[in-house]
Amino acid sequence: MLILIKGGRVIDPGNLDGIMDILIEDGKIKEQGSGIRGQGSGVEKQGLGVSQGLGIGGQNSKLKIIDASGKFVVPGLIDMHVHFREPGHEYKETIKTGCLSAAFGGFTAVCTMPNTNPVTDNAQVAEYILKKARLANTVRVYPVAAISPGLKGKGLCEYGELKEAGVIAFSDDGNPVVDNQLMRRALEYAKGFGLPIISHCEQLDLVAGGVMNEGALATRMGLAGIPNAAESIMVMRDIALCELTGASLHIAHVSTAESVRAIRDAKKRGIPVTAETAPHYFSLTEKAVEAYNTNAKMNPPLRSEHDREAVLEGLSDGTIDVIATDHAPHSSIEKEVEFDRAANGIIGLETSVSLSWKLVQNSIISIADLIEKMSTNPAKILGLDHGIKKGKPADITIIDPDITYKVDAAGFQSLSRNTPFDGWDMKGKAILTMVGGNVVFER
Amino acid sequence: MRFTKKDILDMESLSVDEINLILNTANRMKEISIRPIKKVPTLRGKTVVLFFHEPSTRTRISFDIAAKRLSADSLSISANSSSIVKGETLADTVRNLEAMNPDIIVLRHSFAGTPHLLARLVKSSIINAGDGMHAHPTQALLDLMTVREKKGKISGLRIAIIGDISHSRVARSNITGFTKMGAEVVIAGPLTMIPKGIESLGASVRYNVDEAICDADVIMMLRIQKERQKSFLFSTEREYSKVYGLTQERVENARSDVLIMHPGPVNRGVEIACEVVDGPYSIILDQVTNGVAVRMALLYLISGGTRNADTD
Numbered sequence: 001m002l003i004l005i006k007g008g009r010v011i012d013p014g015n016l017d018g019i020m021d022i023l024i025e026d027g028k029i030k031e032q033g034s035g036i037r038g039q040g041s042g043v044e045k046q047g048l049g050v051s052q053g054l055g056i057g058g059q060n061s062k063l064k065i066i067d068a069s070g071k072f073v074v075p076g077l078i079d080m081h082v083h084f085r086e087p088g089h090e091y092k093e094t095i096k097t098g099c100l101s102a103a104f105g106g107f108t109a110v111c112t113m114p115n116t117n118p119v120t121d122n123a124q125v126a127e128y129i130l131k132k133a134r135l136a137n138t139v140r141v142y143p144v145a146a147i148s149p150g151l152k153g154k155g156l157c158e159y160g161e162l163k164e165a166g167v168i169a170f171s172d173d174g175n176p177v178v179d180n181q182l183m184r185r186a187l188e189y190a191k192g193f194g195l196p197i198i199s200h201c202e203q204l205d206l207v208a209g210g211v212m213n214e215g216a217l218a219t220r221m222g223l224a225g226i227p228n229a230a231e232s233i234m235v236m237r238d239i240a241l242c243e244l245t246g247a248s249l250h251i252a253h254v255s256t257a258e259s260v261r262a263i264r265d266a267k268k269r270g271i272p273v274t275a276e277t278a279p280h281y282f283s284l285t286e287k288a289v290e291a292y293n294t295n296a297k298m299n300p301p302l303r304s305e306h307d308r309e310a311v312l313e314g315l316s317d318g319t320i321d322v323i324a325t326d327h328a329p330h331s332s333i334e335k336e337v338e339f340d341r342a343a344n345g346i347i348g349l350e351t352s353v354s355l356s357w358k359l360v361q362n363s364i365i366s367i368a369d370l371i372e373k374m375s376t377n378p379a380k381i382l383g384l385d386h387g388i389k390k391g392k393p394a395d396i397t398i399i400d401p402d403i404t405y406k407v408d409a410a411g412f413q414s415l416s417r418n419t420p421f422d423g424w425d426m427k428g429k430a431i432l433t434m435v436g437g438n439v440v441f442e443r
Numbered sequence: 444m445r446f447t448k449k450d451i452l453d454m455e456s457l458s459v460d461e462i463n464l465i466l467n468t469a470n471r472m473k474e475i476s477i478r479p480i481k482k483v484p485t486l487r488g489k490t491v492v493l494f495f496h497e498p499s500t501r502t503r504i505s506f507d508i509a510a511k512r513l514s515a516d517s518l519s520i521s522a523n524s525s526s527i528v529k530g531e532t533l534a535d536t537v538r539n540l541e542a543m544n545p546d547i548i549v550l551r552h553s554f555a556g557t558p559h560l561l562a563r564l565v566k567s568s569i570i571n572a573g574d575g576m577h578a579h580p581t582q583a584l585l586d587l588m589t590v591r592e593k594k595g596k597i598s599g600l601r602i603a604i605i606g607d608i609s610h611s612r613v614a615r616s617n618i619t620g621f622t623k624m625g626a627e628v629v630i631a632g633p634l635t636m637i638p639k640g641i642e643s644l645g646a647s648v649r650y651n652v653d654e655a656i657c658d659a660d661v662i663m664m665l666r667i668q669k670e671r672q673k674s675f676l677f678s679t680e681r682e683y684s685k686v687y688g689l690t691q692e693r694v695e696n697a698r699s700d701v702l703i704m705h706p707g708p709v710n711r712g713v714e715i716a717c718e719v720v721d722g723p724y725s726i727i728l729d730q731v732t733n734g735v736a737v738r739m740a741l742l743y744l745i746s747g748g749t750r751n752a753d754t755d
Contacts, residue, residue, distance in 0.1 A: 208674065216640020220455075222555035222577025222612055225639065292556030336534050338554040340575070 008068025027437030076108025076395030078378040081324035088117025093329035099138035100413040103441040105349040106430020108395040109140035121146035123165035142168040171198035187247035196248040201234035232258035251275040255300040257310030276322035279355035294342035329416030357428030398432040446744040453578035454619040468740035486515035509738035583616035598625030606665030631655035
């Protein structure tokens, strides 16, 4: 089976940028360049002649032609921070629905966080997740395992065995590692296996029951606030431990100006820290929780406009390496409740590309920057060999920058609907997702 | 003017005209409570559910008496007598209540915004009887009524609210209510108890109690909860009452026509001295009396009543 992606603007940051064609054979990239014509008898006249838009070549053809003119053809997007609820809470999301949601959002790979039930803190659970992912046969799933058994912050998981099972990083996401010594040892221990630690930075005694950003709005709404320092204090601690150990540290879901500044300073000093933020932190502020909207309740909370601007600056100057969604499905059982009781988190896979594309539209970052943050950088941090290169698996996303649509959460592939972006007008969207040469989503 | 609100959720959502209408109606309602037969048929056939999800005596009884004096059928449910102990969500409990066609649900809940959630879910009118740290609109209305009754006006007065502003829904609703009606509100207390951005509600902050209460027409003291000591909000009760409490000496230095208020329950000798509670400037019990009148007015207005209460 041959696939020819024709005439798109191919951007693989640091590797390719230009209008070119990509030829894919048996799931792998065979060739890229301009004016490629499919090989084999009869295919050219049939394929090229028949194809229109994103249409496929003739039925009998062994060549599928994808016309990508006017579109961006990029290495498959990677969301390195998602919560698929299997095992444990399959009514919110299964690995199958999560993978479909990812495919529809333009992602070819995801990293699943370990707060499953049972927790992904041993090889069996990791293997179970990978088995389910193979059955789903949609996008690539890389499990992140817990730093500590049960996410309890009391000891180290078996990183060696977990790595053998296919785990790609460690995180107690959802819970901070409170114990400084454990965090130091986790960084060192993981370094020995060449895997990163992803840190959820939250100083719990400063959170003290808070449910939204601390400030005038929380005061007016009578909700307990979470100060910025609850995040930045632990970002600074982790940076200190990263400097001490030289291990690779990735800061999850950065939401505050102070965190951005701390990471920027650390990078200047050559400390091997990387960071991600989520589309909601650069698209929304605390205002979204007005009227006690539980679909805007998350942890860390949506912050002030000042913080949102600092996050944009961090994206623009490269302080923030990665855009990840923190896709956190919850049902109405967890969300149609009192605001204080509502679960934290929103789904993000199916809105991420469109929200992030606004950064390009608003000239905050270039298209190449965006692809770096959504594909190249996650791959680097996770040690994945990724990109549009000869002989590599054809993991490719095609983005249409001009398509306009209204977000309709009811039509999502995800089992959950907890998004504050329902009804938003969007421009720009992934229209085709290809994993190992298989088209897993096509609009 | 017709009252058209479906729900009473907070002071922010009430207009000056609506507040005046409520206060005027409450003035007329007040007379019913001093009749020998304290009952009018105005709300006969209406059902009022008192859903108190958090302990309350004063407010629940005040609503109950208000409903009964208007001949509404009222019934009380609390969190531990409802299906919530069986794991039912609040939304489902209230949907079930709704299926029995009550007219008004009076809700007290320990979490902010819960009345707003229920108001979206059901057709019955929701009256917020206190939600977490957010709002207590009926308390603010009865405070406005009491001050207006004593001073003949609200506009131009200076109101000092002293104590734990952070955890106080009474403070928030009163700051909003009094400033909306043209008064000036100053607040004071330990800085650990002054929430960020409280100025955005219209209050100005003083660090010093004496500074806040000098020239005040009204001093409103807030209850201090001993548990707050554990979260490092104050040092000791001893120091609190000395630095932030309303002592007899402070009252003597205040205006000669000052009014002393407290939403209750009072911690005698902590935030307010005994002789001040019982003294000549205290209108604490007038607040309680007016609470019934304000709640009668709200039940009446929200039921869409067009008849004049005093003609029944």
